[in-house]
Amino acid sequence: MEQTQAKRQRHLSFAVQPAYKMRRMTSFTVNDRPVHYTMDPQTPLLWALRDASNLTGTKYGCGTGDCGACTVEVDGQAIRSCRLTIAQAEGRFVTTIEALSADRSHPVQQAWAAENLPQCGFCQPGMIMAAAVLLKKNPDPSDAQIDAAITNLCRCGTYPRIRAAIKRAARIQAGAEQISAAPPPGITPEDAARAVPALRQP
Numbered sequence: 001m002e003q004t005q006a007k008r009q010r011h012l013s014f015a016v017q018p019a020y021k022m023r024r025m026t027s028f029t030v031n032d033r034p035v036h037y038t039m040d041p042q043t044p045l046l047w048a049l050r051d052a053s054n055l056t057g058t059k060y061g062c063g064t065g066d067c068g069a070c071t072v073e074v075d076g077q078a079i080r081s082c083r084l085t086i087a088q089a090e091g092r093f094v095t096t097i098e099a100l101s102a103d104r105s106h107p108v109q110q111a112w113a114a115e116n117l118p119q120c121g122f123c124q125p126g127m128i129m130a131a132a133v134l135l136k137k138n139p140d141p142s143d144a145q146i147d148a149a150i151t152n153l154c155r156c157g158t159y160p161r162i163r164a165a166i167k168r169a170a171r172i173q174a175g176a177e178q179i180s181a182a183p184p185p186g187i188t189p190e191d192a193a194r195a196v197p198a199l200r201q202p
Contacts, residue, residue, distance in 0.1 A: 026086040030055070031099035041087035045079075046070045048086050049096060057097035057125045061153075068152030071126035072096050078133040078149075097125040100132060104182040108132045111169035114181035119156035127152045131166050140170050 061069030065083040073095040
């Protein structure tokens, strides 16, 4: 825990840096909205999303790009956001789990719920984003293609259900199956932000 806190503190050091070290404003698009971060350009995208934009669905797992808990979509690719700086994201299009579908209607979200996939759930946002990117590129992936594309780590060992859920999502996406396993949330993001101060935009 202490090691994790130390790593996180290093990433958050931009908050106490003197103004002369804030080199420039970094601009790109997050969830179809233009964003401008006045932060150290070497700040990992993960921390800009979580701490500046309150997009906490993207998780910190390892900080080395191995576990995939921080996976987001960047220009159509599944990217580990802990390894991409905001300078490298300049001018690019970023999509996080929050924008996959506000009503949970995305085929991957529906299939995840139908297959009772999550256990602890910590790795699932990154896993879902990786699966969504895969199905954009390949609407009917084989087992081998799923294994090659989904390199995210699941500490609960749900890999067989992950493969089954991706195949089910492919059927839903193709219109071969219809399910309603994940109901829409009972609160809008705006109402949630009013109820939970940590979700409010700064």
